[in-house]
Amino acid sequence: MRRIVCTVLLCGSALPLIAQDCHKILGKQKPDAASIKQAEDRWSQAYTQGRIEYLECLLTPDYVSVSAKGMPRDKAAIVSGAQKNAQQNKGKTDGKSKTLPDLPEPKIQLYGNSAVVQSSLAADPNGKYPAMYSSDVFAFQDGVWRAIYSQHTPVETKE
């Protein structure tokens, strides 16, 4: 019984610590477009550089990303992908590490504590990839933006 009480107390006191750590990791934010933009930029960097602790704080536990092929990937899969990036980038100079392509300025829909970031990528002129629409959905919780959902849609070209 004593062990259970200790476990409960430990868990209870650990939670605010985790929350505090995440506040530190995610940085000071406001429920505005500038903070969302900053979160988006840091997310891209964290994913390519394998900053797992940032992704752990940014993505809610039931975060899902639907890929361009329509396959849902959960938080664990995204974090695992970032870990692989970190391993691949180990020892490489900044110039050689994996980076995401430069995207045009996204459109941000902001409604109170809800936000949708819409991005679009033009088709590759050599036909390597089609045009793509992507979205990230955020919720402002406890003073920070958390990513709750993403989806990618390739645009079909008429033959």
Added chain:
Amino acid sequence: MKSLLVLFLVVVCAFPALASDCATVLGPQKADAASLDRVEDAWNEAFNRGNTEYLECLLVPDFVTVTPHGKRDRAWELEHARQNRGSTAAIPHFSGTVFQIEGSTGIAKLYKPASADGQHPATQLADVFTFQDGAWRAVYSQHTFVEGK
């Protein structure tokens, strides 16, 4: 000057009236999955029966749907709903919607299998909502075809 003042008063007084109209049209709601489930059904019915009054209240001004064929804005949604006025065709219903609620943000996610006639491929759909002034408002939708299904 007097007419300007009258105009200003009319405009100012009209806003709460519009807002309360939408509260009536959308009905009493809570920021929970049960309310969001009812809103999804009501949206489906409003679109298929041409109830644009409901859609005008539900869809935020910059609402957009992203599909594999391109983007559709609020005006597209209203126009196509209008074309369904008077329709008695059966309204399609899909089970298996998953609701995700994070405070005042809600997402309805649905995997729609390919149609039996092969005309429509399997699709992942998501509708994103925000809870404002006591009602869920639709902000954004996205459709992605599922490869190989």
